[in-house]
Amino acid sequence: MSNPDIKVKDISRKTGQLFTLETKDLPKLPYPYEDWEEPPIEELSEEKRAKYETNLDGIMNVQVPVPKTDEEKEQLVARFLIGLRKLLSKDSNWTFLRPLMLSLDNCVKCNTCSEACPIFEASGRAEIYRPLFRSDILRRLVNKYIRPGGKLTAKFTGADIDLNWETVSRLAQLAYRCTLCRRCAQTCPMGCDNGLLSREIRKLFSQEMGIAPSELHKDGTIKQLTTGSSTGITPLALADLMEFTEEDGEERTGMSCKIPFDKSGADILLIHNAGEFLSWPENIQAFAIIFEAAGLSWTLSSDFVGYDSVNYGLFYDDTQYARVTLKHAETARKLGVKKVVLGECGHAHKAAMAIGDRIWLGESNVPRESCMATLEDIVLNGKIKVDPERNYFPVTLHDPCNMTRSMGIVEPQRRVLRKICPQFREMTPHGVHNYCCGGGSGFAIMQSNNFPSWRSMVSGRKKMAQILNAFTREELDPKVNKYVCAPCSNCKGQIRDLLNYYDAWERCHIQYSGLVELIANCMTDAKEGFIEWDEFH
Amino acid sequence: MVAIQYLTIISVVVAFAAMIIKALRYAMAPQSMRWELYPVPHEKGKAEYGGSYLEELDWWTKPRQKDLFNELKEMAAEVILLKGVFHYNKRAWCSSWPFHFGLYLCIGWLVLLLLGAIAESTGVRVAAYGGAVWQILYYLTAGFGYAGLVLSGGGALGLLIWRSSDAAMRKFSSPIDYFNLVFFVVVAAVTLAAHLTADPGHAAMRSYVHAMITLVPVREVGTLLMLEIILISLLIMWIPLTRMSHFVAKYFLYHSVRWEDEPNKRGSKLDQVLQAQLARKIGWGAPHIDSEKTWGEAVTENTKHE
Numbered sequence A: 001m002s003n004p005d006i007k008v009k010d011i012s013r014k015t016g017q018l019f020t021l022e023t024k025d026l027p028k029l030p031y032p033y034e035d036w037e038e039p040p041i042e043e044l045s046e047e048k049r050a051k052y053e054t055n056l057d058g059i060m061n062v063q064v065p066v067p068k069t070d071e072e073k074e075q076l077v078a079r080f081l082i083g084l085r086k087l088l089s090k091d092s093n094w095t096f097l098r099p100l101m102l103s104l105d106n107c108v109k110c111n112t113c114s115e116a117c118p119i120f121e122a123s124g125r126a127e128i129y130r131p132l133f134r135s136d137i138l139r140r141l142v143n144k145y146i147r148p149g150g151k152l153t154a155k156f157t158g159a160d161i162d163l164n165w166e167t168v169s170r171l172a173q174l175a176y177r178c179t180l181c182r183r184c185a186q187t188c189p190m191g192c193d194n195g196l197l198s199r200e201i202r203k204l205f206s207q208e209m210g211i212a213p214s215e216l217h218k219d220g221t222i223k224q225l226t227t228g229s230s231t232g233i234t235p236l237a238l239a240d241l242m243e244f245t246e247e248d249g250e251e252r253t254g255m256s257c258k259i260p261f262d263k264s265g266a267d268i269l270l271i272h273n274a275g276e277f278l279s280w281p282e283n284i285q286a287f288a289i290i291f292e293a294a295g296l297s298w299t300l301s302s303d304f305v306g307y308d309s310v311n312y313g314l315f316y317d318d319t320q321y322a323r324v325t326l327k328h329a330e331t332a333r334k335l336g337v338k339k340v341v342l343g344e345c346g347h348a349h350k351a352a353m354a355i356g357d358r359i360w361l362g363e364s365n366v367p368r369e370s371c372m373a374t375l376e377d378i379v380l381n382g383k384i385k386v387d388p389e390r391n392y393f394p395v396t397l398h399d400p401c402n403m404t405r406s407m408g409i410v411e412p413q414r415r416v417l418r419k420i421c422p423q424f425r426e427m428t429p430h431g432v433h434n435y436c437c438g439g440g441s442g443f444a445i446m447q448s449n450n451f452p453s454w455r456s457m458v459s460g461r462k463k464m465a466q467i468l469n470a471f472t473r474e475e476l477d478p479k480v481n482k483y484v485c486a487p488c489s490n491c492k493g494q495i496r497d498l499l500n501y502y503d504a505w506e507r508c509h510i511q512y513s514g515l516v517e518l519i520a521n522c523m524t525d526a527k528e529g530f531i532e533w534d535e536f537h
Numbered sequence B: 001m002v003a004i005q006y007l008t009i010i011s012v013v014v015a016f017a018a019m020i021i022k023a024l025r026y027a028m029a030p031q032s033m034r035w036e037l038y039p040v041p042h043e044k045g046k047a048e049y050g051g052s053y054l055e056e057l058d059w060w061t062k063p064r065q066k067d068l069f070n071e072l073k074e075m076a077a078e079v080i081l082l083k084g085v086f087h088y089n090k091r092a093w094c095s096s097w098p099f100h101f102g103l104y105l106c107i108g109w110l111v112l113l114l115l116g117a118i119a120e121s122t123g124v125r126v127a128a129y130g131g132a133v134w135q136i137l138y139y140l141t142a143g144f145g146y147a148g149l150v151l152s153g154g155g156a157l158g159l160l161i162w163r164s165s166d167a168a169m170r171k172f173s174s175p176i177d178y179f180n181l182v183f184f185v186v187v188a189a190v191t192l193a194a195h196l197t198a199d200p201g202h203a204a205m206r207s208y209v210h211a212m213i214t215l216v217p218v219r220e221v222g223t224l225l226m227l228e229i230i231l232i233s234l235l236i237m238w239i240p241l242t243r244m245s246h247f248v249a250k251y252f253l254y255h256s257v258r259w260e261d262e263p264n265k266r267g268s269k270l271d272q273v274l275q276a277q278l279a280r281k282i283g284w285g286a287p288h289i290d291s292e293k294t295w296g297e298a299v300t301e302n303t304k305h306e
Ligand code: SF4
Pocket: A106, A107, A108, A109, A110, A111, A112, A113, A114, A132, A187, A188, A189, A190, A191, A192, A193, A194
């Protein structure tokens, strides 16, 4: 390992980049990638480095501006400390204070969590990516600078850390080297949650210091709350787009692909991740032909924000999260639907159903259901006719962590796959013990600077290995088409990037898409060939 | 009463007070957002694979099916066998289980000493001879004591060796972690030595407890026993002041976070509690937040979009 000796207190080291990832340290991928040589990660330009802090690992996904003077640095550190106090305040952080206190106070430093973290493992066990490394910085800062007498006892209690601009700026970057997948939390004997702590750090930076990745904030929630969608699609543009999607869907399937909008009093309000409108219109089409064929009473909304289930606030900012989710609640209430069905998007599920459970209050509390449950009912209760032989190719399933680990939605999608895909097989491990795709917590949409390389090489590495391991050597032959089912828009984006990065279509003919595409592909009323292998990737 | 008796009383009072304060801190923290983590053991018929009621079509129309027996079973396996540690960190379990199980036995030992002391105050004799019940109590006390001390002392020693020999563990261990473990090892060793040499049947210890509950001055105790009592008193007081009282927090970590998946229903008590939270002042200072507003105002008005 290139940098084995980094200690928590080195985070405040005054000079230089704390760590440089050497690609030779990365663990080998399985067959047929044993000989795959990783190119070094691109260095950021001098100009970028002068403008933004890259003093953690030289990777950039959150833009932390370099302060111009020492005085500015001091002010920022003071601001951070104010934020830290607010994080521990019943008013400013009632939303997560209890879980935060519990995870801060009770870690016994047993390192069990390290073995569960895909990023730590796939980086070749780089110290700075150890789950405990990040949480312990926060813990030490709280114990030393907030708790009474903290400075006096710091050495004895292990709160050995210095608070300076280097600590603050590196911590901001470190909070974005975790996908919030919570796999570590599952193994913690105490129940402490390093994912939660990463998210709390992100919140402090966003809610107090205005520091957050532009893809999540400026071009994410802010854009969504001003234009209606984080993709920038306005309600007007949406109407045009859907007209084309309907026509194309009908041509493709020979079935009615009506996409109803704003049908007041419909039973179901279906909300998609707006990423599908642009990148995966076949997902929208598949939902439409399935729901129509099953005779459901359903609608989409063209209400401001109501057509985009994305809620990046979930990843970094409680206030932005609440603003977006309350818009969704408002849309559902106004339409008078019986329930909201969340489309194939893991984080949207969690935002509206699990966390949203505590903020869709009173009249706004319209029931929410996972599309996995809706689709299971349709497929298993024979509401549409299917011919599984049309899906006669190897299929494996990626479990979006938000849906499984954080919500317990595990079996419906499997029951569907077992029925319609004769060659379905699991990844190891799977279900609630799955590995994140590596694009979690907003990583999948962060496409700038050198971050995409890191995301493919490090945070997505375990998933790539799992995908390869799901197929036999014979099946990995490019003559056999294979399918990774990823019923989550973010995960799909990440898996698309992974397969591209590793050239997996050319090398192994591995393709990806969602669950509804597989259902549409085997509907006997539809034309054959909904899945267009060459087109999809 | 003599000085060490006062010390014992102070230690018990401090320990209880510290634990109650700790529990209250968590209990009184505001109702938070949901942040459960699966598997959740009370999900009837689904816990085994980590499923939840959210898998159901129209889940809100169906009666909530909770399997409290399974939750209890899971808790028991966690408390008694440290199931999670066994599953995910066998190296730690080899020392951690004997340590914890030994401590349970030690607590049992103290309880049995107390029972014996109460019995003796009614005039019976808890001894190796005499009534069958008192004989059993006598042997049980000694058995719990010796087994508990050996296991907890050995476990603490094992943890100490692990912490100081494993590079990753060493990196995250602070003086207080070593101090705590050494403290346990010393207390266990001194207590064992005291009983093996001066009080093999634990009778002297029982009469000390007897003196404590009847608030009379204790008769002369030997040096080793005196040292044992001082150390145990200090330890009882020290544990709740440190991270070692995680058993209090663990209850909340599991029941109010990890396994807390109670759905909020319209008009419910929970709904009212949550509505009330929205009146709290938001306070955050970033440009997109109006720090003077309440949560309710700040997140519904969309006032600032910087
Ligand atoms: S597993 Fe839990 S207690 Fe152990 S080091 Fe990780 S967070 Fe701390």
